[in-house]
Amino acid sequence: MKKEPSLPIPVQNLRRIWASKKIEMQFNQTDAAKELGWSQGAVSHYLNDITEMGPVAIVKFANFLNVDPTEIDPTVVAKLPKVRKVLLTKSAADMALNITQAVYDRDDIPHIYVRIDTRLPVEGGEPGDFHYGYIIEPGKMMAGFLKLCQVSKYPNSWMIAVRLKGEKKLRVYLKNYLPEASKIHTAWAIMSVSYF
Numbered sequence: 001m002k003k004e005p006s007l008p009i010p011v012q013n014l015r016r017i018w019a020s021k022k023i024e025m026q027f028n029q030t031d032a033a034k035e036l037g038w039s040q041g042a043v044s045h046y047l048n049d050i051t052e053m054g055p056v057a058i059v060k061f062a063n064f065l066n067v068d069p070t071e072i073d074p075t076v077v078a079k080l081p082k083v084r085k086v087l088l089t090k091s092a093a094d095m096a097l098n099i100t101q102a103v104y105d106r107d108d109i110p111h112i113y114v115r116i117d118t119r120l121p122v123e124g125g126e127p128g129d130f131h132y133g134y135i136i137e138p139g140k141m142m143a144g145f146l147k148l149c150q151v152s153k154y155p156n157s158w159m160i161a162v163r164l165k166g167e168k169k170l171r172v173y174l175k176n177y178l179p180e181a182s183k184i185h186t187a188w189a190i191m192s193v194s195y196f
Helices: 009-025 029-036 040-047 055-065
Strands: 084-091 094-105 112-116 120-123 133-136 144-150 159-164 171-174 184-195
Touching (some): 009 040, 094 112
Parallel strands (some): 084 112, 120 171
Antiparallel strands (some): 120 133, 144 184, 159 184
16 A cells, blocks of 8 residues: 655644634635635645645735744745744734734834734825725724834834824824824834734
8 A cells, every 4th residue: 555645744734723723713715715815726725735835825824824824834934035023012002001922024124013903094184095094994804013113214104103192092194194293192104014
């Protein structure tokens, strides 16, 4: 009898995590495929090692399954250019509260990383402007993080994160719609918005 070849470690890990999360998150391959933007066949091919998982697929699976990509492939970080683990230390819902959450980022310049997991409106602008609305839309099941730095370090930023005096939460303003300086506790330039 022919011995079946063993699956690569990333596929073994993915299958183990998939089986566990499938029960916890209550999804099937079709549901997952829709969320991942793939066909059900593509998901099946990754799970059965018909299609090799590259770094992009590993990160997409990790985000969908809400795990660290290294839990699927312990060597994935070395395969991604200029990626490093960074720590989210603040939450937009309560900037006075310290948190600890690791995420991956492609930039090696230190900044403040702030988790966003609730509706976060962008204040200022007019309906129809491309920047009018929300960082996270109401009703969307998504979370992410802002990369912030001192306004003087990134003067061309058109969105500014502001903590007003007497408030704990973070607000986002278009640069031309900032409140009076006397009302601002702290302001940061928004370098980027990332979702996970």
